[in-house]
Amino acid sequence: xxxxxxxxxxxxxxxxxxxxxxxxxxxxxxxxxxxxxxxxxxxxxxxxxxxxxxxxxxxxxxxxxxxxxxxxxxxxxxxxxxxxxxxxxxxxxxxxxxxxxxxxxxxxxxxxxxxxxxxxxxxxxxxxxxxxxxxxxxxxxxxxxxxxxxxxxxxxxxxxxxxxxxxxxxxxxxxxxxxxxxxxxxxxxxxxxxxxxxxxxxxxxxxxxxxxxxxxxxxxxxxxxxxxxxxxxxxxxxxxxxxxxxxxxxxxxxxxxxx
Amino acid sequence: xxxxxxxxxxxxxxxxxxxxxxxxxxxxxxxxxxxxxxxxxxxxxxxxxxxxxxxxxxxxxxxxxxxxxxxxxxxxxxxxxxxxxxxxxxxxxxxxxxxxxxxxxxxxxxxxxxxxxxxxxxxxxxxxxxxxxxxxxxxxxxxxxxxxxxxxxxxxxxxxxxxxxxxxxxxxxxxxxxxxxxxxxxxxxxxxxxxxxxxxxxxxxxxxxxxxxxxxxxxxxxxxxxxxxxxxxxxxxxxxxxxxxxxxxxxxxxxxxxxxxxxxxxxxxxxxxxxxxxxxxxxxxxxx
Numbered sequence: 300x301x302x303x304x305x306x307x308x309x310x311x312x313x314x315x316x317x318x319x320x321x322x323x324x325x326x327x328x329x330x331x332x333x334x335x336x337x338x339x340x341x342x343x344x345x346x347x348x349x350x351x352x353x354x355x356x357x358x359x360x361x362x363x364x365x366x367x368x369x370x371x372x373x374x375x376x377x378x379x380x381x382x383x384x385x386x387x388x389x390x391x392x393x394x395x396x397x398x399x400x401x402x403x404x405x406x407x408x409x410x411x412x413x414x415x416x417x418x419x420x421x422x423x424x425x426x427x428x429x430x431x432x433x434x435x436x437x438x439x440x441x442x443x444x445x446x447x448x449x450x451x452x453x454x455x456x457x458x459x460x461x462x463x464x465x466x467x468x469x470x471x472x473x474x475x476x477x478x479x480x481x482x483x484x485x486x487x488x489x490x491x492x493x494x495x496x497x498x499x500x501x502x503x504x505x506x507x508x509x510x511x512x513x514x515x516x517x518x519x520x521x522x523x524x525x526x527x528x529x530x531x532x533x534x535x536x537x538x539x540x541x542x543x544x545x546x547x548x549x550x551x552x553x554x555x556x557x558x
Numbered sequence: 559x560x561x562x563x564x565x566x567x568x569x570x571x572x573x574x575x576x577x578x579x580x581x582x583x584x585x586x587x588x589x590x591x592x593x594x595x596x597x598x599x600x601x602x603x604x605x606x607x608x609x610x611x612x613x614x615x616x617x618x619x620x621x622x623x624x625x626x627x628x629x630x631x632x633x634x635x636x637x638x639x640x641x642x643x644x645x646x647x648x649x650x651x652x653x654x655x656x657x658x659x660x661x662x663x664x665x666x667x668x669x670x671x672x673x674x675x676x677x678x679x680x681x682x683x684x685x686x687x688x689x690x691x692x693x694x695x696x697x698x699x700x701x702x703x704x705x706x707x708x709x710x711x712x713x714x715x716x717x718x719x720x721x722x723x724x725x726x727x728x729x730x731x732x733x734x735x736x737x738x739x740x741x742x743x744x745x746x747x748x749x750x751x752x753x754x755x756x757x758x759x760x761x762x763x764x765x766x767x768x769x770x771x772x773x774x775x776x777x778x779x780x781x782x783x784x785x786x787x788x789x790x791x792x793x794x795x796x797x798x799x800x801x802x803x804x805x806x807x808x809x810x811x812x813x814x815x816x817x818x819x820x821x822x823x824x825x826x827x828x829x830x831x832x833x834x835x836x837x838x839x840x841x842x843x844x845x846x
Contacts, residue, residue, distance in 0.1 A: 321811075355716070358720060360716060360719050360720060387722045390720075393713060393716070395713070398717070399709075399718075400708075410625070410721070410723070411721040411723065413622070415722065417621075417622050417623060417624050418624060459721070460721075463722075
């Protein structure tokens with residue numbers, strides 16, 4: 300870790316998280332959570348437990364109703380244009396990809412690079428050829444998101460989030476609805492990413508993923524948390540999960556792994 | 559941020575009042591008061607959104623030019639060039655139906671010398687800009703509300719924010735510039751086309767008026783104020799139509815099922831805004 304690097308990538312203290320679609324409705328209360336650089340967190344919760352809202356708050360896109368949410372030591376609600384470089388150290392992959400429906404897959408990936416680098420389409424295309432190849436997206440580069448199966452837009456959203464080389468990657472329910480081959484690819488890639496992948500110059504990426512199926516994420520290196528009853532409950536490592544009598548946790552653990 | 563928060567609260571309040579079954583108050587004055595209150599809230603929201611857009615337009619003119627400028631050209635094409643055939647047809651129709659009849663009626667009562675001033679008042683000052691505004695609102699404004707509303711409902715706006723891209727800069731600014739440029743150009747084409755085809759209609763009806771006389775009458779009736787106010791009126795119309803469309807499509811959280819409802823609301827408010835602005839310009843003409 301760099302000596303100038305703050306001790307926490309995400310630091311939430313007493314945070315109340317509101318729903319994205321209704322900012323007057325709190326979905327999580329009194330969240331105290333710290334994600335250190337290099338850590339991998341898996342946040343599990345049932346549907347509508349506030350997973351997406353938590354990630355949106357962690358990314359600085361949804362201001363907390365109360366409390367303090369700091370990203371790389373800087374208060375997220377104070378993020379303005381001057382703090383854009385800090386803001387771009389966080390990548391977010393939405394649960395449904397949320398690609399721009401009017402742009403092709405290649406244009407979707409190129410957009411952040413073009414916008415922040417003021418690049419013409421041709422220049423960005425040259426830079427992205429390797430990335431498209433790596434993500435197996437070259438044959439689909441000119442397709443619109445609606446023209447390909449669900450697995451590919453999600454992978455495109457991952458490539459789009461990584462194109463600006465973030466230090467912290469937040470993935471919202473990345474395995475939801477994926478076929479076995481794609482799920483395997485994602486698990487392997489995220490694992491490599493957390494250890495340092497060539498696509499990001501070998502630098503380890505701090506990773507937070509949300510899930511409704513904990514079993515896929517079994518690993519001794521990861522840390523786990525549970526969203527339940529409007530609370531974020533840090534659980535520790537995998538070994539501490541299995542013995543828990545919590546029925547909500549057992550339900551999330553029981554989801555059938557197909558790998 | 560507080561502006562955005564207040565805006566969201568005001569919109570939610572307006573929505574709850576208008577659409578979610580809150581019973582109507584019993585007295586007429588209460589109903590009128592509520593409508594007036596909702597109108598003022600909308601006006602406040604539109605004003606705030608317009609100021610934010612103007613700020614971004616001026617401040618980020620040079621930011622990401624290679625991404626935003628092609629989008630501006632695309633919008634100018636959509637709001638202007640692509641509509642040219644429809645406007646040529648409309649200009650011909652307007653000339654034959656309205657201007658030709660006026661010329662013919664004036665000739666019958668021996669008032670053909672007033673032709674120029676009548677044409678300038680009817681076509682240049684009023685009908686040209688207002689008709690163009692209505693058509694652009696229907697043809698492009700509606701499409702913009704639906705596009706932006708769908709993008710909002712599908713989370714594309716959050717995706718832009720997550721990538722550090724200002725949604726107002728990327729989505730709104732090109733549409734506003736395109737609409738302003740399209741509105742001005744199409745109004746000019748419509749006026750020229752209507753005046754020319756009006757003369758053609760009068761000629762076919764055998765009205766004794768040479769092209770030279772017709773041209774001189776028009777030239778005498780036009781003053782510098784007409785040109786200035788025409789340019790001002792069309793750009794203000796363009797800006798306001800784009801603002802109403804973009805505000806309803808983008809400035810509030812939407813679900814897919816809300817999109818058709820906000821499209822209807824945007825068209826209604828767009829018509830009202832254009833008529834109100836037009837009334838303001840009439841006052842300027844009358845005072846000048």
